[in-house]
Amino acid sequence: MTLLSGAAKEFYFGKQRKLPWLKLKFINLFGKSVGRLLPATAHDYLKMQKRAYETAASAARVRPGAVVGDIVAASDWKLHNEYPDYESFILKFVPKDASWIALEYGCGPGRNIENWTKRFKRIDGVDISSRNLENARIFLSSILAPEKQPKLFLTSGQGVGDAPRDAYDFAFSVICLQHICVHSVRFSILKDLFATLKPGGRLAFQMAFSAGELANTVPYGTDFVSAGVTNGMCDVRVESATQIEADLKAIGFTNLETMVRSVPQEMSGVFKQWIFVNAQKPAGTGLVSKVNSNR
Numbered sequence: 001m002t003l004l005s006g007a008a009k010e011f012y013f014g015k016q017r018k019l020p021w022l023k024l025k026f027i028n029l030f031g032k033s034v035g036r037l038l039p040a041t042a043h044d045y046l047k048m049q050k051r052a053y054e055t056a057a058s059a060a061r062v063r064p065g066a067v068v069g070d071i072v073a074a075s076d077w078k079l080h081n082e083y084p085d086y087e088s089f090i091l092k093f094v095p096k097d098a099s100w101i102a103l104e105y106g107c108g109p110g111r112n113i114e115n116w117t118k119r120f121k122r123i124d125g126v127d128i129s130s131r132n133l134e135n136a137r138i139f140l141s142s143i144l145a146p147e148k149q150p151k152l153f154l155t156s157g158q159g160v161g162d163a164p165r166d167a168y169d170f171a172f173s174v175i176c177l178q179h180i181c182v183h184s185v186r187f188s189i190l191k192d193l194f195a196t197l198k199p200g201g202r203l204a205f206q207m208a209f210s211a212g213e214l215a216n217t218v219p220y221g222t223d224f225v226s227a228g229v230t231n232g233m234c235d236v237r238v239e240s241a242t243q244i245e246a247d248l249k250a251i252g253f254t255n256l257e258t259m260v261r262s263v264p265q266e267m268s269g270v271f272k273q274w275i276f277v278n279a280q281k282p283a284g285t286g287l288v289s290k291v292n293s294n295r
């Protein structure tokens, strides 16, 4: 017989700090009930996201080389770090000689920056939560060589913040964009990622896929600014690869490739499938001046 619910077990035995954990439960309860009824704009949505991720990030105990009790990044770091589809589809075009500089959108406490450090000259990170960036800085400080320490950029949630333009060989994002259920915000992020890439630079990202309806998700084109909750509690479902392709083409990306794959339930919660996307900024484009950046 189970005496404790999953949430109660997590509370008693989880390694995270309890106050932020409780605060997040309250924020989510409020967002799902009252918050959802209030009029909202994209700005309100991003404020809600920031509040949720700042709170979640403050639950972890972080020291150089260790993040204990994390509730922001992947629920099981080892499982995600070893998942072969990331290598096959996110790193598909990345050369083996660690010659590229990369930028991760939604880097959290730096799980991917650490895991893929051998594949890059350096990986920088962007995140909506300053606490996440601080956690990443502390965590990676003792692990990475000085020349590999990431430059970390805070964003308002719809662009790459002060990350340089025309600078990166590669931009990527995993288990982040699927949590942003406002199409106009994601479009703005993709435009900024285009701007931050060098001509010829490559973009790769993952989102969640479901051709049919799915609880706690909205269809791709929706601007669900009154979601009230985030990070798995209200996500977006890609229903067809053409939806993403249309956005990427409108921004100016070429060489688009998409791949829908089954994903283990332990990695993805409600979604049974993910979609991996690769695209390229054409060499010799008019660059930043052509992109209307909305940061």
Ligand SMILES: C[S@@+](CC[C@H](N)C(=O)[O-])C[C@H]1O[C@@H](n2cnc3c(N)ncnc32)[C@H](O)[C@@H]1O
Pocket: 049, 053, 072, 073, 074, 105, 106, 107, 108, 109, 111, 112, 126, 127, 128, 129, 132, 155, 156, 157, 158, 159, 173, 174, 175, 176, 179, 180, 231
């Ligand atoms: C589930 S975590 C994944 C972290 C990391 N990508 C990984 O794979 O471990 C989602 C991350 O995206 C960030 N994030 C969510 N919405 C964002 C937005 N609108 N702009 C920038 N970062 C965002 C969160 O703060 C969080 O760090």
